[in-house]
Amino acid sequence: MSVQPGQNETVGGLTILDSHFYNTRIGIITSANAQSMPPSAGQILLDNVHFDKTPVAVQSPAGEIILQGNQRINSWGQGHVYTPSSRNYTFIRGLLPPPNKSALLMEGSKFLEYSRxxxxxxxxxxxxTVKSLGAKGDGMTDDTATIQRIIDTYAANKIIFFDAGAYIHTNTVYIPLNAIIVGEVESIIMARGSSFGDALNPKPVWKVAQQGESGNVQIVDMLFSHQGPVPGAIMMEWNLKSACPGKSGLWSTHFRTGGAKGTNQTPSNCLKLTGASQRTECQGAFLQLHVTSSASLYMENTWLWVADHNLDYPDHSQIDIFNARTILVESQGPLWMYGTAAEHSVLYQYHFVNAKNILLGQAQTETGYFQSNPPAPEPFTSLTNWFDPVFDMCSKDKFSCTKGWSLDINNTTNMYIYNAGLYSFFQNWNTSCIGTSANSYCQDTLFRIRGNSQNLYLWNLETVGIENMVEVDGIVKVKSRDNLGVFPDGILGYFIDGLDFKQ
Incomplete structure (x- = not known):
C-alpha cells in the first residue's frame, strides 16, 4: 500500500479482520497520511489482528514505525471517521475503541465462520439424486410435485442432490427441518405460472421451515430463477432458526432474474431502451430473498442479480428487466452475510427492518442501469405492509433522486458492516453522470439509516457516482466530495454507538 513520494495513492481501503500475521518482518507498509492524495485513499482497518513474531505491524516507506508489532490489536484504523455528532470527518491514525460486538455473532474472540x-x-x-427419482429438470416439465415428494421422503436421512438442469416450479415447495440440498454446477429452481402472479399476495417459491421452527437446513450450489414474469413470487423465504450457530444457511447459492436461456426475458423482447418497463413480460419477481423475523442463518458467496445483459448471447446484449426488491431482512439474528451482492432491483437492494445481530461483510450493490427511466418505484407500487421505501421526497424530473436504495437500514440494532461497495454508474444507460463536473452525480443518496437504529458500525464504505454517502433520518451526514478516492470515494468508518473519536 505504498507509492513513491509525490505520487497519488493507488489503494482505496483495506480491512483485515480476525487475522494472524506470523513470522513476518513488517506487516503493512503504507504511504497514506492526512496530507496524501486522493484524500480518502489508503484507508486501513485492523480488527482483532494478532502480530506474532512480527516486530512491525504498520510502517511508512521511509521506515517510520506507525504501529508496533508483536501484539494483538483489538481495533486500529487509518482514514476518515464520522460519528452522528460530527459535522466533518476526523482523520484517524491510531487505536480505536473496539466495537461492541454482539455475543450471538461470535465464536470466542472472532466472528463465527463456517466454511462451505x-x-x-x-x-x-x-x-x-432428484432425476433418478423422477424429476425431469428439462425447463419445460412441471417438477413441483415430484420435488416436494422427494424432499418429504428423504430430507430426514439423505443428502438430496439436484442434477444439473432447470426444475420448473408452479407452486411453493416446502423445505423441512434437517434437509441438506446440493446442486451440480447449474441446478436451477425456475418459478413459473399464475400461482406467482399476484403482487398483492406474494408467496414463496421455496419456503424454508415454518415461522418459529428451529433446526438445521443447508443449501449449497443452487440457483433460483424464473421463466417469464412472476410478480407475486418470493424466490426464497427463510423462516428457520438455526439450532447450531452457522450450520444452517446458503453457500454458493445464487438468485438470477432474466438474461439467460429459458427465462423468456432476453434481447428478443426486453432489449434496453425499448420501453420494456411498459411490457409485463420484462418484469421479474416480487422479492428475491426474505429473511423473516424468526430466522437465523449463515450466508456465504450469494449473488442476487437482476440481469442487465444476456448471458447466453455471444455479444451479451444489454437488456432491461424490472425486479421489485432484492433482500428483505427482519431477522433478530444471528445472521452472517459473507460475500454477498445485490444488484439492479427497482425499490432496493438490501433492506434491514427491525432487525438485530447482523454481520454484513464484503457487500456490493449496483443501482439499476435503466433508472430513472422510469422513476422509482415505477413500474411497481410501494407497499407499506412490506416496509417499502417511498420516493415522494423526489420530484419526478430529478432523475438522480428517483432511484432504488442500495442499503436501507431501519430500526436495526447490533449491525456490523465490514466493506461495502455501493455503485451507481448510469442514468438511463448513460455514464456521463460520472465525473463530468465537480457537482455531477448519477444518484443523490443510496445508503440511509432510519429510526431507532443502535450499535451500528460501518467500516470501509466505498461509493461511485453518489453525492451523499450516508444519510441518517433524512439528514446528510457524509458527502462524497469530502472523501474523494482512487475510483470509488471512501470513508473508514461511520458509527452509531455513542462513541466519539478524537484526532
Missing part, C-alpha cells in the same frame, strides 16, 4: 460444506465424509449411498 463439502460432504466428503458421506458415502455415495447417503445421497439421492
Amino acid at each position: 460444506p463439502e460432504y466428503l465424509e458421506y458415502s455415495v449411498n447417503q445421497f439421492v
